[in-house]
Every structure is written in structure tokens, then in C-alpha cells.
Amino acid sequence: MKNFPKIATGLLLFIFMIYGCEFQDNPREAVNLETGEFGKLIKKDSELYNTLENTTSEKTLDEGGTSPCVEFIYPLALKVYDSNQNPIGVQYIMSDSQFSKILENLSTDQSLSISYPISTTLADNTVYSVNSNAQLNIALKNCTREDIIAYCNGIISPPLDKPLDYYWRVAYSQTNDNTYLSGRFLINSDATLAFYFNNQAYNGTWFFLFVDDKLHLNINLDGESELAKYWSIDGEVEMNDMNMTIKMLDKNIKLELLYETKYPYKIGDTGPANGIVFYDKGQYSFGWRYIEVATKDLKDLEWGCVASSISKARNNEIGSGYYNTAQIVIYHNNLTNYYTNPAVCNNLNNGTLLAKDAVLFNQDIYSDWFLPSYNELELIYKNLYLSNLGNFTDSVYWSSTEIDQNAVSTINFKTGEKTSTSKIPEKSSTKARAVRYF
Template structure:
């Protein structure tokens, strides 16, 4: 586990640096690792980092004496710091009350040690703007942008890829155990000039966005065209936090989480090993709706129930290509919205045991990628035709689950031995149905 955290922390640090300070050559697989939520280790400020060096300039007069342009922000004290050893174990904390104290700690921190700041903190920009900083990314941005207008311009540009970068950026709604997952599986394609497209359930919704300050807090304003339920939901003006490759839209009672994904530079063909070390089983020929390829995981999921017996999830009845992610999101949201289904499945049906295949799929990790889901009927059929029939993927002759519900009690499955499609009860005989997760990229 320690090695995984360290490796992930390094990848995330590189991504944050790329986003904050500019980068034109992303590695192909960085698109996928953008999904990882590292938690606390992502708040670490290493002594060798550019942010650490900039903090030193912000708290000392040496920058001015050397003729350098000083950082743009002044700290409002006190601040709370935590110190870590070279294994990221906390070894102490302290409160600081001035630039002088901060500068001494930064100057004298031993090599190999790191620190973190207890956010949020209050700062003042060069133009007098009061600005609340919530994480390392926002701190780095504040240190390099001296006015309210600079901050707004920076964030507007952040959501759009550089003009020299031909790849498209997508901000996908990320599943969160404690967040608002209403539109989980949807994604925003953000264009220059404040225009965007929202992709959801094979539909496109056009709109606009811009950033603004409200009561010294950064807000994002999103407006989608039309009077659909989707448009009404996303016509918002909310406080926002940006932390590298993750955006949090502050919403009462639950926040909305977004994550950055972008197009793959590498081209794949069916049978190739995908970015997540799965097996590519489909190429639609172009990037639309934030993806071009599908890959399937290399191992089956646990032998768990499909979901609540005799309970209709009509939004999870899509069978077409490109709908498995949406189906899976609908299944998970339905069960998450029941009163403690996982610990008390009898609230749905006495026959259920509280396991949920769709939840297992979206929480699966393979090669650090965590954006998996159950295939739709059409996607499962492609796995059967393009992989199983060509002896690829280490599949068995078993019956495999799709995410496509037929009715309140049954789901489409495919028997790989024969290719036959079946209507299978949501609670089958244990050990008789298998499942394999897929992902888009």
C-alpha cells in the first residue's frame, strides 16, 4: 500500500505541475491516472517542488533584494503547518504567526522532509482582493496571479487545453461516496470563449461558463440551454475549489466532484493491451462523448448480486454501445439512495444480501485506474464476439452479466459458450453468473 501511495503521489504531483505551470507534452497514460483521488498525500509540499521554492520567495525579502518579481500574495496569519519525514509520516505540527517564522521553517527544513498547510487559509492579493485558498493548487495559482482579474483569467484558461495542444479536455463527473452523484457518468467538454458541451446519456447539451468572485470566494457559473431537467440542474452559480486535476463544486448538502480526462495520443486496435492493462475490444474510429475505445478488465468481479430484486430501475435499460457507464451509474445511484441498503438490504427485499455488482465495478482498481463499470448488452456482445471467440481475455464458458435491466426482476446476460442471450433473475443461484468490468478511453 505504501508503494502504491508513493507512486500515485508522484504521478499526481507531475499532473499538478503540468496544469499550473504549463506543459505541452503529456504522457499518453496520464489521461487515465487523472482519475486517482490520492487524499492526504496530495497535500504534501516537497522541499524540491516549485511551490516550496515560491513559498520561500513569498516569505523572505531575498527575492526583492535579488531583483526578482515577488510573489503576488500576502498570508493572513496564523497558519498551521504539519511536518512529515521521508516516509510521509507526520512528525510534528506548529502554528506560525508571521512571514519571518514561516521563512525560518522553510529555510531550515531538513532535506527529505516535507510539510503541509492546514487549509483553508486567508490571503490578500496584490490588488487588495481577499482570497480564500483551499489547497496547494489554489495556493500556487494565487502566488503567481496578482489580481482578481488575473485569477479569473487563469481559471478560465485552466479548463481549456492550450492552443498548441490538439487534444480535447473533458471534466467528467466523478463518483464520490459522500458527494452528489446525480449526473455521475456525464462529462463537460470546455471550449475557449466560455462555451461548453455537457455529454450525458448519449445526449449533448450546449451552454456557457465563467468564473467570478462572490464574497471573496471563487465561484463558477454554468448555464445550459433549454428547459430540460438536465439544463435546470446545471444552471448554477456555486463556490468552486480546483485542486490540480480535480474540481469540487460546493453544493448543499453534497458537493459535486469533477475530474480531468483527455484524449489518448496512442492508437489501439482490438486485442491490444489498453492503458489500464485491460484488453481493447472496440474502436469507434473517433473521439466523441469523451472516448473512442473500450477495454475490458483482465479478471472477473466478485460473485455478487446484480441488485435489488423486484425493483425497477428503468433508466438502466439501455442496450446500445456507449450506455454501459450510464446504466451502471443509474444502478449505483438507485441503491445509494435507499436507506442504508448495503447494511440493511431487507429495505428492498428480504432475499437480497446487500452486495451490488455495479458498486464493485466502479470501485475496481486495475493498474491504478478506477473508472470501470458494467457493460451494456451491446458492449457485452462485442466482448463475446471480438475477444471470447478469438480466445482473448481468459473468459470462461460461463453466463456473463450486462448492466441492461429487462424488467424489475431480470437482467440480460450472455452465455459465452453459445452466445445465447438470457433473461436472468437479479438474484441467481450463487456461482452461476460471472461479470467483467469495462472502461472507456
């Protein structure tokens, strides 16, 4: 691979002359043309490490290997870590041969990270700005912008020969925008889409493109609704295995890839997430057909802020549990420091939140769980508890359906009675199970 000594500015040459190529006792961040951040660790036995080693090696080409898809535009910085993942130094790289030598000589118990952003030239001579390990891995394996776009489109489109549906769901994030948490995109092979939210479907398009040498995702939904305007966006995107982050001005949006088989299930069967199936609506609509419930109770937490109304979380219907739960979480997240200072809501609260525990719940790698609506909870009682399935106790169980500012719809599983429970019940008096659609 060629070396690209171009665009080495006077400042960079000055840094390089002072610090050279040796590891420094006091590592410095950000040695690219613009200030960057070091990415996640790249371990020596990883696929990305091996690809980098082959990409920078003269030996690969001398022995008739495949020409790499990218050529690095130097300088760039590497940070090296010891076996305990503690940084031991930064090295400034000015050529492929230097990069290759470092990769070759790194100890098996060491790892490294790269300072992003970096620039590479693809095989079609276009420049590609790389901002993460995931983007670097994509660039190393796809030689042109068209290849990268085709790769990204291939990830999001469902294969025609398999009984699978691929969705990109809006995933919960502590720092990103959760406005449309519980929504999911169903992407078609022709780049059309349906966005499912609160039991409604919105049609539109979705495609990747390059803007200013950066990979962007363009989404456009039909209509003039507030939701359609929100999702009519063009934003820089980072792909990372099963996750995608759309970079927006205010807050980023995190999407997570979710695929579901269309195999038949019966009530009482084990679901894809190792839960227990308790509902089948007979056909797929709005991105799901079945509901499964987790096999263990959630933590003993408060339902939420007492004496505060969350009117958007008063839905009873089957299919509204995820939307209810999202609205509960969003409401409390918008309070100033509720979790550390619950007095901003009410002096009686302790800052715990059952709905947040539900959306953070994970079982068998699936993380799209939530609290059931009242009607969904009733199905759990009728279809599982009465058949002695699911290891439920003779307790009161929470739904996500608010009654008023102080009370929530619950069911006493011992009697089957619909009950009204304070958002702050007596300790250990009310239990909860997370559920998910598929």
C-alpha cells in the same frame, strides 16, 4: 515580502499571548479569524513547500529574486508532523520571517499542514481567500485574479496544437452528488461547452469568476429541461490537480479531468487504459469513439437488490452501459444503509453491489469504468472472446441491462446464448468485466 499584522482581533491576540509561538503538547485546531480545518500534508521535498519557502524568504528578494505573487495576511496556524505523519504540535504564525524560519528549520523527515481558510493579498492588492493546498499553490504562482482565472480556463480548454480532447466528467463519490454520474463536459476555448449525458448533448457556457473573494465556476446550459436547470449553477470551486469540486448547498459535485488522444485504434489493440479495444463506431460523438474492456474480471458480487425494479437501467444500446451502471449505483445509494443493512431491500441480499465495484475500479490510473450494456457485452463476446482475446472464461457474464425486478441480461460465453440471470446468482457462477469509453 511585507508583514500584515492587520486584522489581528482581540481574540487572536489573546490566544497568541497564552500559547505564544511555541509548539503545544495539546495542539489546537482553528486559529484563523474563522474556524478552519488543516489541509493535506505538505512534505518538505514537495513543490508547494519549496514555493512557500521562496515566498516567505527575505533572502529571495535581497538576492534579486522574483517578487512573490501573494502576501499572507497573518495570523495563521501550522501543524507539524513527525516522520510517521503523527501531529507533534501547532505553531501560530504572525510574520513572514517567522514562517520562513519554521520552513527552513523543519527536519527532512517532517511535514506540515496549514489551517484553512487563510487570506492572502495578490500582487494587484486584491484579497484572495484560500481553502486548500491546491488553491494556495495556484495563488502563489498567479499574481492577480485575472491570472488565476486565466490559469483555470487554461486547464479546461483543449490545446489547439495537439490531438487531444479534454473532458471534465462527473466522477463517482461516496459523499458527493452523483445525480449525473456518467456525464461529461467538453469545453471549448471560447468557454462554450457540450454536456454529454445518456446519449444526448446539451450546449451551454462555462467560466470562472470571483465572488466575495472566492473562486467560483459558473455553468449555464441552454433550455428548460430538468438537466439544464440542475447545471445552471454558480458555485465556489476547489481545484486540485486533476479534480475539481463545486461546492453546492446540498451536496458537492466532483469533476475529474479526463483527456483522450484521437489516435486510431483497431479491434484487439491495447487501449489508453491498458484494456483491449473491442468496438469502434467510426467517428467521435458524445465524447467518445472506442470502447475498451479491462483485462481482469471484477469481484464475485451480487448484481443488486432483488425484487426491486430499476427501470432506468434497462437500456440495451451501445453507449448506454455507463448510464445503466450509474442508475444502479444511485438507486442503491439512495436506500438507507443498504451496504451495511441489505435487509432494507431484501433479506436475500448480502449488501454487495457489482455496479459500485465497477465505478470504483481503477486500471492504469483510469477510473471511469462501468458495466457494459447487453449490446456492448455482445460485442465483447463476438469481437474478443471468439478471437481468443482477453482471457475470458467459458462462463456467464453480466451486463448492466436489467430485464425486470428479479433478472438481468447475461451471455453464456461458452455457447454465445443470451441468458436471463437472477440478480442473486449462485456463488461464482457469473463473472463481469468493466469497460470504458474513449
